[in-house]
Amino acid sequence: MKKLLKKLIQAETTAQKGELAAAEIISDELGRSGVDCRIDSWGQNRANFNAQIKSNGRKGGLLFLCHLDVIAASEKGWKHLPFAGVESNGKIYGRGSVDMKGGITAAVTAIREIVDSGVKLEGDIIFFAAAGEETDSCGTRRFISDFNNRLPKIAGVVVPEPTDFEVVTAHRGILWLEVKTFGKAAHSSTPELGVNAITSMKSLLAELENYEIQFQPHKLLGKCSMSVNTITGGKEINVVPDKCSIGIDIRTLPRQNHQEIISDFEKIFAKLKQKNPRFEASVFIVREVGALETDSGCDFVRDFCSVVGASETKAVGFATDGPYFASLGAPVVIFGPGKPQLAHKPDEYIDIADVGKAVEYYKKVILKFLT
Numbered sequence: 328m329k330k331l332l333k334k335l336i337q338a339e340t341t342a343q344k345g346e347l348a349a350a351e352i353i354s355d356e357l358g359r360s361g362v363d364c365r366i367d368s369w370g371q372n373r374a375n376f377n378a379q380i381k382s383n384g385r386k387g388g389l390l391f392l393c394h395l396d397v398i399a400a401s402e403k404g405w406k407h408l409p410f411a412g413v414e415s416n417g418k419i420y421g422r423g424s425v426d427m428k429g430g431i432t433a434a435v436t437a438i439r440e441i442v443d444s445g446v447k448l449e450g451d452i453i454f455f456a457a458a459g460e461e462t463d464s465c466g467t468r469r470f471i472s473d474f475n476n477r478l479p480k481i482a483g484v485v486v487p488e489p490t491d492f493e494v495v496t497a498h499r500g501i502l503w504l505e506v507k508t509f510g511k512a513a514h515s516s517t518p519e520l521g522v523n524a525i526t527s528m529k530s531l532l533a534e535l536e537n538y539e540i541q542f543q544p545h546k547l548l549g550k551c552s553m554s555v556n557t558i559t560g561g562k563e564i565n566v567v568p569d570k571c572s573i574g575i576d577i578r579t580l581p582r583q584n585h586q587e588i589i590s591d592f593e594k595i596f597a598k599l600k601q602k603n604p605r606f607e608a609s610v611f612i613v614r615e616v617g618a619l620e621t622d623s624g625c626d627f628v629r630d631f632c633s634v635v636g637a638s639e640t641k642a643v644g645f646a647t648d649g650p651y652f653a654s655l656g657a658p659v660v661i662f663g664p665g666k667p668q669l670a671h672k673p674d675e676y677i678d679i680a681d682v683g684k685a686v687e688y689y690k691k692v693i694l695k696f697l698t
């Protein structure tokens with residue numbers, strides 16, 4: 328188990344390097360138990376991995392939804408190199424240890440132990456590990472468009488992200504927007520001959536200061552939020568800039584319509600154009616993931632909580648690809664080893680004991696739902 332986790336960390340599955348190496352490691356591991364594995368690879372070492380353990384099909388299947396990719400890590404601030412997978416004091420350090428190669432290791436180990444035990448399953452186990460969850464959910468979107476018609480009926484989806492063994496049923500959605508203003512380049516000794524895109528952006532930013540996205544507060548997730556986090560514009564100090572762009576991170580609540588937010592932006596553009604006919608702007612979606620809200624009272628969640636001994640369900644701050652599967656009608660819970668606050672930080676680590684604990688939980692979950 329430890330060896331598998333270290334190998335997965337060493338696979339360095341950043342957006343630059345791709346996910347293929349990790350997909351091959353999982354394929355070898357499950358292959359040792361005779362599990363039929365499939366790697367779907369494209370582009371520059373991009374890869375999804377999936378495996379299906381077939382049953383007599385009397386019950387709905389259980390799908391483990393993971394992601395193979397990790398965010399990049401510079402060596403600064405790390406005690407141990409981020410992709411070395413160093414073990415120290417009962418912990419394994421490295422980028423991805425907690426998000427989410429610890430969870431992958433636990434799910435793969437649990438599946439192998441179930442398969443090796445020879446227990447008869449009444450529903451299929453589907454293990455899916457996606458590419459690109461941290462950037463644009465390309466892997467999950469690709470998997471769903473390829474497999475939607477071929478997937479067996481799913482009783483529930485488990486996402487082994489780090490929740491420190493809390494059962495999570497809700498997270499906010501993501502809407503990342505790039506807004507560009509367009510002008511006309513001119514020599515800056517005669518700025519009146521051009522249209523300054525930075526000046527246009529200034530008027531847009533002033534409007535956004537007063538703009539509030541409409542929402543109904545949510546009992547678990549609180550508020551919708553919006554933050555302008557990047558700005559770029561202009562190329563030369565002596566040229567009137569013809570382009571300026573900002574990046575906006577919006578976190579949305581269940582039932583909030585992303586298209587309505589985009590229409591709000593278009594209305595703001597129209598208002599500014601009325602004041603100044605030379606104002607030009609466009610909005611583009613960079614990334615979009617729906618919010619997750621699984622009914623805590625449904626049978627799947629109630630049974631899941633009883634298996635793992637949880638008395639309540641929670642919400643988390645991070646987002647997952649879970650909503651893509653929720654939209655197919657499957658209840659989704661996020662439940663896994665490790666502390667979520669360690670994700671995406673230097674010195675990310677996972678306690679080896681927690682990975683072992685997760686293996687036991689996942690085995691119990693498989694036996695509860697599939698036998």
Ligand SMILES: [Zn+2]
Binds near residue numbers: 394426427488
């Ligand atoms: Zn993650």
